[in-house]
Amino acid sequence: MDWQKTLHSWHERISQELDSVVDFWLRHSHDEEYGGFFTCLDQTGKVYDDLKYVWLQGRQVWMYSRLYRKVPRFQRPELLQAAKAGGEFLLRHARVAPPSQKCAFVLTRDGRPVKIQRTIFSECFYVLGLDELGRATGESHYQREALAMMEAIVRWVREDPSELGRPQLAGALPHDSMAVPMMLLNLVDQVSEGDAEVASRFKELDSWSAQRILSHVQRNGAAVLENVSEDGKELPGCLGRQQNPGHAIEAGWFLLRCALRQHNSDLQSQAVDKFMKQPFQSGWDPEHGGLFAFQDVDGLCPTQLEWKMKLWWPHTEAMVAFLMGFAETQDKELLELFHQVANYTFAKFRDPVAGEWFGYLTQEGKMALTIKGGPFKGCFHVPRALYMCEEILKSLVERKFAIQK
């Protein structure tokens, strides 16, 4: 295979696809009346529910702001206006009872709280969206609000979770869910960009989060487990055996960016070997292709009903991870993996008719849900992956890598 040609052709396909995906959200998701975004969109983009999930509001604010700030062809007023309207909606409505920093999980269209999760994730995407909005608009008050929320999140995770409202129960094993340090690592990456003062403030958190993620490598290095004890030991039962290959691979590129920030080559090879190659080997369905949603490290049957299903986001994250991994290491195996995953993903999830991607396939790759957006799928993983891959491919193509044939 002529890899230079292949990279060229992926660059072109991915750029075109990013245009089409962004166009889908621009056409269908804006709430002109209240600000913020409709994310419950059917195959054609029609709104089937007007609830506003705070994760997805924050993520779309981030995505629009990032595209506006970084990609010249998206420096369009309509993106920035919609991002601002989304940011203002979050500022007005996400926090349920200020001065508490706790945010709702889902709001009505006009911003009244419907449900609160006793976790940190609504707040994390609030930070992600507002920090990037501050950068795109140059209005620093958005970043100040993001940083204040970030302090609250760090306090909840590392000092005192009581404001989250989870009861302390005698039988609940204190444990580290990999999602938590992953989110923190992602946020440090976000808020530190180009700001030495903030980067230095969160330097220790950066390392702490990376170390926490590394503690999920278990079984003498042979597996990434989703949940481990606070001191990095394997936990009993389903909780302890749970694996999520897409999540491990996403952690891979989070760690790889951290390794770049920290000039840490050992972390770089752990990111690639333990969080990219290995979860792919064990998580890829040898029969039908695609990454399983969940696995049990002992090969037992997971209890998640969807464990065999193929979800969009593990595949978008694998595209990012393998391409980024290749760009940093020039390891051709990673480029081949990118090609394999990207081919599967474009063939199965893409909707060339109405735009955006389907999210949920059966094990066999048949469409299970026709929705383009819902309570957990919004304007985020697909355009983020396309934007990041476009950027990496551009640089690869320009560098005209001499790849060993």
Place this chain on the structure above:
Amino acid sequence: MDWQKTLHSWHERISQELDSVVDFWLRHSHDEEYGGFFTCLDQTGKVYDDLKYVWLQGRQVWMYSRLYRKVPRFQRPELLQAAKAGGEFLLRHARVAPPSQKCAFVLTRDGRPVKIQRTIFSECFYVLGLDELGRATGESHYQREALAMMEAIVRWVREDPSELGRPQLAGALPHDSMAVPMMLLNLVDQVSEGDAEVASRFKELDSWSAQRILSHVQRNGAAVLENVSEDGKELPGCLGRQQNPGHAIEAGWFLLRCALRQHNSDLQSQAVDKFMKQPFQSGWDPEHGGLFAFQDVDGLCPTQLEWKMKLWWPHTEAMVAFLMGFAETQDKELLELFHQVANYTFAKFRDPVAGEWFGYLTQEGKMALTIKGGPFKGCFHVPRALYMCEEILKSLVERKFAIQK
């Protein structure tokens, strides 16, 4: 078809299957050390997690006690002993912080609370199990405890839900989830049996629950919706459009038993027409057979990832509903539906090798999860349906019904 012969043959198959299913739980699920039951059992009955889900503990106590009390061949000391050990486990551990009546959702093997749900269902299965255990053992203190818990549940549902711990949120539509009046109707049925005083105490609740369930018939009688407003109106969005055919059909036989208690022939025909025949017509997969797990009344795509999957319990409940409906109405259509559902169910869910049934199939009827028990599947729907069908078939066969050919 010779229906008399068919009923005979189903009676035989179902009796044998009940023996085999009960045997599975007797062999694999007892915790001899702490009392209570392991329910996370793999295909062969091996324990893959030792957490104890309170719903499933209460249900298994009920099932064993009921079989002991009502079916002569199950009047075996090992069933009663295990039921008692399960009941004692619940008494010792289910309530998280007495004197509060609130129960945990899941406990460690030795009874420490792991998680609390902000709903009434753990408590409902606590009532169900302990009331039946009191009947089977003749030890009335179990029933007293059950009735005290029942009073708390009724108070939470009809007067003051604050002890459940759900925050009151401005955007959360107060609504009636059909599961709540269904559970209450089921509990009234349980605690009233053969006790005129208790029956009279809960007579108003019986009617109230039935009326609440009937308020879920919407669209001019054309559909049962899972969630409606407190005053019986359709709700907006996915919440309002949600349907669960198996749940509607289960409500059908709950209502039918209520109609018998109340000698209410109008309620009987609503139970049969609106809650059995109609949900079956719209919920049965014309392509692959089996009942869908979820549907959207407007035919939109549900957001539940498993909506097309075939779960065991809608099928066991449909077997009970159609057979009970036939026994009460002599409507031959119901007998045909029983035969159709029972054939599908025995062909797809049954495991003739290791006993008990599989719980989770793909839309096409392929096994998706190999587990026999898990966080939501225990010793309940399969043996309850087999026990009830056996009882009804026995009576039908003995009556030697003259069915129009």
